[in-house]
Amino acid sequence: MAELTKQGIGRVLAKQGILIAFVVFMIGFALANPRFIAVDNISGVIRSSAILGVMALGVTFVVIGGNLDLSVGSMMSFSTIVVLDLHDKIGPTLAIPAMFGLTLGLGAFIGFLVGYLKLNSLIVTLGMLSAIHGLTLTWSGGQNMDIADKSGTWFSVFGQGNIAGVPVPILIFAGLAIVLSLILSKTPFGRKVYAVGGNGKAATFSGIPRARIVFLTYLISSFCVACAGLLQASRSLGSQNTVGQGLELEVLAAVILGGASLLGGSGTIFKTVIGVLILGFIQNGLLLMGLAFYVQYVVTWVIIILAVWLDIAAKRGRLLSQIA
Amino acid sequence: MNKDTLLKQGAIWAFIVVELIFFSIAGSYLSVSDSAFMDFDNMLLLLKQSAPIGIIALGMTIIMINGNIDLSVGATYALSAIILLDSMTWPFMQAMGDWAIPLAWVFALLTGTILGAINGLIVWKTGVDAFIVTLGSMLGYRGLVFMYNGEQPTSHLNWTLVDFAEAQFLGLHTATWFLLGAALLLWLLMTKTVHGRNAYAIGNNREAAVNAGIRVGPHFLWNFMLIGFLASLSAVVFYSESGSVNPNDGMLYELWAITAVVLGGTKLTGGYGSIISTLGGVIAIQLLRKGLGHIGADTETVNLVIGLILIAVLFLDRQLNRKGKEELKT
Numbered sequence: 001m002a003e004l005t006k007q008g009i010g011r012v013l014a015k016q017g018i019l020i021a022f023v024v025f026m027i028g029f030a031l032a033n034p035r036f037i038a039v040d041n042i043s044g045v046i047r048s049s050a051i052l053g054v055m056a057l058g059v060t061f062v063v064i065g066g067n068l069d070l071s072v073g074s075m076m077s078f079s080t081i082v083v084l085d086l087h088d089k090i091g092p093t094l095a096i097p098a099m100f101g102l103t104l105g106l107g108a109f110i111g112f113l114v115g116y117l118k119l120n121s122l123i124v125t126l127g128m129l130s131a132i133h134g135l136t137l138t139w140s141g142g143q144n145m146d147i148a149d150k151s152g153t154w155f156s157v158f159g160q161g162n163i164a165g166v167p168v169p170i171l172i173f174a175g176l177a178i179v180l181s182l183i184l185s186k187t188p189f190g191r192k193v194y195a196v197g198g199n200g201k202a203a204t205f206s207g208i209p210r211a212r213i214v215f216l217t218y219l220i221s222s223f224c225v226a227c228a229g230l231l232q233a234s235r236s237l238g239s240q241n242t243v244g245q246g247l248e249l250e251v252l253a254a255v256i257l258g259g260a261s262l263l264g265g266s267g268t269i270f271k272t273v274i275g276v277l278i279l280g281f282i283q284n285g286l287l288l289m290g291l292a293f294y295v296q297y298v299v300t301w302v303i304i305i306l307a308v309w310l311d312i313a314a315k316r317g318r319l320l321s322q323i324a
Numbered sequence: 325m326n327k328d329t330l331l332k333q334g335a336i337w338a339f340i341v342v343e344l345i346f347f348s349i350a351g352s353y354l355s356v357s358d359s360a361f362m363d364f365d366n367m368l369l370l371l372k373q374s375a376p377i378g379i380i381a382l383g384m385t386i387i388m389i390n391g392n393i394d395l396s397v398g399a400t401y402a403l404s405a406i407i408l409l410d411s412m413t414w415p416f417m418q419a420m421g422d423w424a425i426p427l428a429w430v431f432a433l434l435t436g437t438i439l440g441a442i443n444g445l446i447v448w449k450t451g452v453d454a455f456i457v458t459l460g461s462m463l464g465y466r467g468l469v470f471m472y473n474g475e476q477p478t479s480h481l482n483w484t485l486v487d488f489a490e491a492q493f494l495g496l497h498t499a500t501w502f503l504l505g506a507a508l509l510l511w512l513l514m515t516k517t518v519h520g521r522n523a524y525a526i527g528n529n530r531e532a533a534v535n536a537g538i539r540v541g542p543h544f545l546w547n548f549m550l551i552g553f554l555a556s557l558s559a560v561v562f563y564s565e566s567g568s569v570n571p572n573d574g575m576l577y578e579l580w581a582i583t584a585v586v587l588g589g590t591k592l593t594g595g596y597g598s599i600i601s602t603l604g605g606v607i608a609i610q611l612l613r614k615g616l617g618h619i620g621a622d623t624e625t626v627n628l629v630i631g632l633i634l635i636a637v638l639f640l641d642r643q644l645n646r647k648g649k650e651e652l653k654t
Binding site: 070129133137292297320 | 451462470579592626634639
């Protein structure tokens with residue numbers, strides 16, 4: 001009987017572990033510093049997590065489909081630079097769709113390589129990380145990009161505006177999360193993404209067009225990147241060429257923290273959002289405790305390893321691996 | 325060596341020859357400098373500049389032959405560099421005069437080896453995939469780098485050390501000797517020893533390797549310690565000369581190293597790859613950087629070109645393999 005409850009607890013922990021850890025974290029930080037759960041602090045954290053979060057939503061699709069996307073950081077730099085540059089040249093109304101078009105084009109190219117040509121996603125997106133970085137630098141000539149008239153443009157509404165008291169980045173993040181969550185869990189397409197990632201061969205044999213599904217996951221990912229680039233550009237109205245550098249791995253960390261397996265076939269949008277928020281609140285909590293920003297790197301390291309380890313340990317029923 | 329492996333391992337060297345010819349010819353029309361691209365000193369410099377990424381890429385080859393990956397080498401590189409430079413300012417080290425240099429090297433190399441061992445132990449004991457483990461420690465080790473000295477650069481210039489690092493022996497720079505020496509030793513390790521044979525066996529078919537009695541866990545541990553050691557060796561070679569390290573140094577080195585290894589033909593899935601071909605991959609990338617600079621292309625195009633070449637290599641490799649298999653069938 002005791003054995004049974006122990007197993008039961010283990011299973012609950014394994015299934016909802018990340019949520020429980022999140023709650024424990026929040027309570028711990030709140031006790032340490034009451035300011036942590038003030039409404040403006042929480043809204044501030046979500047707002048600053050929105051860019052990372054929006055990108056993580058798209059990468060969740062790619063990862064569930066059994067692939068990786070290391071190019072999102074450099075692609076985000078690209079869309080930020082492009083939209084800022086075009087803003088002054090053709091005006092914001094045209095710049096935004098143009099930037100979305102170009103970013104989706106990059107996503108389609110990656111999707112074609114990984115989906116239809118069946119090339120290894122890690123190397124393709126690694127190559128694209130470098131290539132898109134080169135593209136961005138060529139576009140900007142290596143210069144920082146700034147909007148000339150910063151106070152006279154409505155473009156800043158996406159990153160800085162409020163609607164009914166709620167910051168627009170939060171609304172965009174939440175809206176995208178809800179829509180993508182519905183697509184993933186309620187549509188035939190969503191089920192096919194899981195099928196392709198869970199067992200690609202079986203999916204092909206049951207008539208699911210693997211190539212097209214993978215292609216679409218990259219298209220979704222690049223759409224999310226374009227949204228993130230829009231938020232970034234609109235928030236700062238000026239940018240370096242390397243604004244998204246290194247974000248690809250932080251995004252992946254959030255997705256993994258949310259419990260998506262890198263082997264594909266598992267993960268949800270909701271869990272990814274939790275993963276993003278955990279990263280955001282850890283960073284914020286440590287800052288409020290007076291620790292430097294880089295302490296969060298070490299904490300994130302420990303948390304990622306523990307989260308994945310406990311997940312695996314619960315599945316195999318023992319803590320240590322059976323590797324000889 | 326049969327025709328197939330000759331074709332695969334020769335491909336990267338053929339590519340290097342093509343690069344040399346292309347940049348020499350293009351350079352004679354486009355270059356603003358008077359010296360030829362294949363200038364002897366220029367080539368020596370090229371080898372020297374290949375050393376930091378090259379030494380790491382050699383270790384990455386072994387990790388990838390195992391079927392693993394290590395994303396934390398850039399951070400390991402930075403932390404070892406900080407230990408190297410900072411340890412020379414410790415009071416008891418300063419009291420030792422120039423004898424502090426070998427000791428500082430030992431400290432730096434130990435740092436890398438220990439960081440590698442941490443990765444290896446986690447991979448072994450938890451069974452978590454190396455990609456995730458090293459993704460985590462890439463962040464974690466970078467955090468340690470920042471915690472050591474905040475956002476300040478760490479500097480210490482020791483002229484004896486600089487003289488050593490800038491020295492040329494038989495025409496080759498110190499860094500080049502380290503690169504070639506490491507390549508030779510690792511080539512021997514991978515081709516002549518049981519450990520090397522096991523590495524291929526594990527990458528090819530892990531289950532079969534376990535059944536054959538190979539202890540996979542300790543094997544992984546050794547290899548992660550080896551790449552940690554090499555990352556710090558690379559730092560030792562580079563920072564002995566430069567004498568100053570920023571906390572962001574070494575970022576994206578893991579991606580450059582992986583790019584070089586893949587260009588050299590090593591398979592991500594494990595079981596296939598060669599140290600010598602990786603050396604070719606490293607030289608090919610450095611040639612491309614230098615060559616594009618030589619013909620007056622903007623430095624930013626290097627990223628674009630290397631990224632696209634990486635994808636093209638992946639595509640060609642797949643096509644070649646598929647063709648080979650179809651020939652087998654008929």
